[in-house]
Each structure stands twice: as structure tokens, then as C-alpha cells.
Amino acid sequence: MLYRTRKPSPILVPWVEAFWHVQLDAGPIPKRETILPNGKIEMIFAIDGNYTVVNRQTNRMKQSWLSGIQHEPLHISYHGRSNLIGIRFHPNGLFPFLNLPVSETVNVVEPLNEIIGKVYDELFESIYQATSTERIFSNLDQFLVKSMDHSKVKQIKLMMEITRYLKTHPEQSISLLADKLGVSQRHLGRVCHDHLGMTPKLLARIFRFEKSFSHLYSQSDEEDFRSLIDLGFYDQSHFIKEFKRFSGMTPEEY
Structure with a gap:
């Protein structure tokens, strides 16, 4: 190849x-x-x-x-x-x-x-x-x-900050992101709809799903649980539900 x-x-x-x-x-x-x-x-x-x-x-x-x-x-x-x-x-x-x-x-x-x-x-x-x-x-x-x-490039600085933050901190709330950027949640949602075609929350969930792959290879139950919490999952069942939502399979099937 x-x-x-x-x-x-x-x-x-x-x-x-x-x-x-x-x-x-x-x-x-x-x-x-x-x-x-x-x-x-x-x-x-x-x-x-x-x-x-x-x-x-x-x-x-x-x-x-x-x-x-x-x-x-x-x-x-x-x-x-x-x-x-x-x-x-x-x-x-x-x-x-x-x-x-x-x-x-x-x-x-x-x-x-x-x-x-x-x-x-x-x-x-x-x-x-x-x-x-x-x-x-x-x-x-x-x-x-x-x-x-x-x-159409007037909002480029804001959009770069949004996507960078969602990728590095997908577990954080959208309200916190809006506060950090100094904009309202409504404005944030409107800009994301225009530029991304989706809500910032959905993109954050996609990025969190990506980051969750490291969880599949953790070495201990303690490390396993800590990584889930760090990514914003409530518990193991929440992680499995989200994993299946984006992959179509359970972590065990993957």
C-alpha cells in the first residue's frame, strides 16, 4: 500500500x-x-x-x-x-x-x-x-x-476555538464553553449549526467517543472507572450506551 x-x-x-x-x-x-x-x-x-x-x-x-x-x-x-x-x-x-x-x-x-x-x-x-x-x-x-x-470566513476564529475546545475537552458542558468564549449558548448553537451542521453537544459526544478507545485497553478496574469519569461518563452503563450509539456494537463486540 x-x-x-x-x-x-x-x-x-x-x-x-x-x-x-x-x-x-x-x-x-x-x-x-x-x-x-x-x-x-x-x-x-x-x-x-x-x-x-x-x-x-x-x-x-x-x-x-x-x-x-x-x-x-x-x-x-x-x-x-x-x-x-x-x-x-x-x-x-x-x-x-x-x-x-x-x-x-x-x-x-x-x-x-x-x-x-x-x-x-x-x-x-x-x-x-x-x-x-x-x-x-x-x-x-x-x-x-x-x-x-x-x-463566510468572518467567524473563523470563533469556530477554531470551538472545535479545538470540544476536541480537547469533550466532557465539559456547553454552557461552560459559551462562558469561556464570552458568547450566549444560543449564539454558540447558531454558529455551530451554520458551520458544522450539528449542535456543539453532538460534536463533543463524537470526540468523546474517539477518546474513549483508550478506556478499552485500560489495565485495571480502578483505572477503568477513573478514565470513564474523566471523560464525563456517569458509569460503565453510560459508556456502553454511548459506545453502541456511535459504533453500532458494544465494547465487548468491538
Whole structure:
């Protein structure tokens, strides 16, 4: 397997985590993979590959697709050779590049041409015809810079503070976050709805779910209980309920 990444240009850093390229051969027998909620947004271009979403309304994924923030497990099936190019966005990263509400991208996987419209063909052709991975990354970078709606970046500092805090302190209350930022909970909720397509509480729960994986490998009952409390779980049953909510399975099944 080949895997490469590159950081975006500085102007895109608040929105884009990385560009990536992966090549692999999964063989002729279909493989099934479960992608768990992680707060990431992926825009994926399949130069080569056979991918199917098992548990969403979208079925066969052709050429390219957008996977928004997922708050349920995503099951995909694939086989054969894959040559995939991707843009990994921060949780708030889609807002300045879309002409539709971000909420319409949450928990869905949609064909990219239906999301970005008439510029899609030109974008995909620039990727397909590029002679190197670096050229592809540069083309994607230029496309995003050109597509950015600068009238939508006014709240970027606030959104960066929100997502950073939710990721590092997912156990804290939203009221405490609002107080720290000096805004009302209503304003906080409205900004998150516009930029994330979801409530700050739901994103915090997704981040807490991610952090809870270390709990699965704790070495003692005492350490086990302490880590649960530190993450804001009331008890073991609360943790199991949340784990199943986001993964579709119990910790034991995982």
C-alpha cells in the first residue's frame, strides 16, 4: 500500500487538515470495512476503485463523493485495485466552499457532482490528467482557494476555538464553553449549526467517543472507572450506551 499526505497552503489551514493519496490492491474478494465517527469530513476522488456504501441511501460510489461528518458507523465494501485522492476537512471546513447548508452533508455520503455542480467535471479532469501526486495536490489546493467564499470566513476564529475546545475537552458542558468564549449558548448553537451542521453537544459526544478507545485497553478496574469519569461518563452503563450509539456494537463486540 502507498499512502502520502500534504498540508494545504496557509490560507486553507483553518479549513483543511490535509490532502492524501492512497493506492492499494484488496484482491478480488470483496472486503467490508467499518468507519467509525471521528468528526472528519472527506472529499474523495476515485481514479480507480470499486466502492459501495452498505448502510446509507447512496449505494455505488462513482468517481468521487463527499462523506460529511458521520455520527453513526459507516459500512463500506470494496475490492480490487484502488487509487484514491482525498481532501480531509476539519469539522468546520466545508462552510466557505458550499452553496448549500452544511447540515445537508451530515451523516450522508453523496456523489460530489451533486454537491459542487458544474465545476465538478473540470476538477475531476484536472486530477485524472495530472502527471504526479504533487500536481494533483496543487490542483486541489488551487481549486479550494479559488472556490472559497470570503464572506463566510468572518467567524473563523470563533469556530477554531470551538472545535479545538470540544476536541480537547469533550466532557465539559456547553454552557461552560459559551462562558469561556464570552458568547450566549444560543449564539454558540447558531454558529455551530451554520458551520458544522450539528449542535456543539453532538460534536463533543463524537470526540468523546474517539477518546474513549483508550478506556478499552485500560489495565485495571480502578483505572477503568477513573478514565470513564474523566471523560464525563456517569458509569460503565453510560459508556456502553454511548459506545453502541456511535459504533453500532458494544465494547465487548468491538
